[in-house]
Amino acid sequence: MNGDWLLRGRDGRLSVYQLSGDAVLCRAELGAGGPWSAPRKVGGEQRLHPVLAVGQGADGYAHLASWRPTVKGEAGLVHSTHFRPHLAALDWHPIGHPNRTGDRTGTPAVAVDAQGRAHVFVPNRGGGVSMVMQKEKGGWDPWRDLKGxxxxxxxxxxxxxxxxxxxxxxxxQGLLYWRQEKPGAQPVLQEALEAPVRQGTLRALATSPESTTVFYTDTSGGLCAWRPGGEPVTVLPAAGPGPVSAVRCDLDGHDCTLLVQRSENRRVAFAAYPTERESAGAWWTESGPELPLDALVSLTTDETGRVVAATASPSTGNLLLTRRKDEPGLALEAWRQI
Structure with a gap:
């Protein structure tokens, strides 16, 4: 899974996306605050490889990308749009291959611009990154090689x-950073940071009108934050393996960044600090029951602005959820299975 798989739709309802064998399943609130629907298959009957990337636009629409098997030893990328959590998503639509043909080249990533166009990125066989972008009035532009x-x-x-x-x-040797100079343009390689980055731990978040922040774990186990143009800062020791999930939220009247990660103790660990003020310090607080080894964690806010956290296990199919209580601090409700 790449990206946040717990989302709030434009109608305020929460939804989750889970991998299940050769399919993607979605569950959604039937009304704000629950109850939840039974799992439903996303995108029709197309068989998929067990990989999923999720992105969401300002319009609340979810964009999903995955690999599908084509002919023996080869695969192609597919895309689906989910406009409302409680309605069916569009069927999977093939969007090609960064090298035209061949097997999977890596896990895709999805971002959605202000015009609602999905941008799908994936490593290519040349060791760089390729991108395909939706056209504003339907269809897809050609694949572009972003180098690297x-x-x-x-x-x-x-x-x-x-x-x-x-x-x-x-x-x-570190991190590469690309940015669009204007909407619809090809992202351009802007900066390369030398840093000991642990593979598979990146998560990016918009943290101000001018900046995005990428979080990663370094090879010594520190959870670091970097904004291009500056130097990376170690926020605190990583709670456990894998990437964090991150969300900006209001905590007692302060703009804060909340991080969540599965801890070494196999529980959910939370840490918060004032947005873009990593020097203020942060510390982990663990919550909830012990989780399976493959458990994933994700964060969002509900339609009232309250933080919501979820954990899902691909092996068991269990989905647990908690919300912030309506009281000062980061007190959470009891975790419940949905």
Whole structure:
């Protein structure tokens, strides 16, 4: 899974996306605050490889990308749009291959610009990154090679508050950063950071009108934050393996960034700090029951602005959810299975 798979739709209802064998399943609130629907297959009967990338635009629409098997030993990327969580998503639509033909080249990443156009990024066989973008009035532009060298799997794509799309990629010696100069333009490689980045730990978040922040774990186990043009900052030791999920939220009248990660103790760990003020410090607080080894975690806010966290296990299919209580601090309701 790449991206946040717990989303709030434009109608205020929450939805989750889960991999299940050769399919993607969606569950959604039947009304704000629940109850929840039974799992439904996304995108028709197309068989998929067990990989999913999710992105969401300012319009609340979810865009999903995955690989599908084509002929023996080869695969192609597909895309679906989900306009309302409680309605059926569009069928999977083929969008090609970064090298025209061949097997999977890596995990895709999706970002959606201010015009509602999905941008799908994926590593290519040349060691760089390729992108395909939706046209504003339907269809897709040709694949574009964004270059780069020794790009590792686990891209992080994000739309800034301006709506322009940005991309981060881990390489053997650090991070690469691409940004659109104007809407609809091809993202351009802007900066390369030398840093000991652990593969598969990137997560990007829009944190101000001018900036996005990428979070990653370094090889010594520190959870770091970097905004292009500056230096990376170690926020706190990583709670556990894998990327964090991150959301901006109001905590007692303060603009905060909330991080969540599965801890080494296999529980959900939360940490918060004033947005873009990493020097203020942060610390982890664990919550909930012990989780399976493959459990994923994700964050969003509901239609009232309350933080919502979810954890899902592909092996068990279990989905747990909690909300912030309506009281000062980051007190959470009891975790419940949905």
């Amino acid at each position: 060298r020794e790009v590792r799997d686990g891209l992080a794509a994000v739309a800034g508050e301006s709506g322009r799309v940005e991309l981060y990629a881990a390489v053997s």
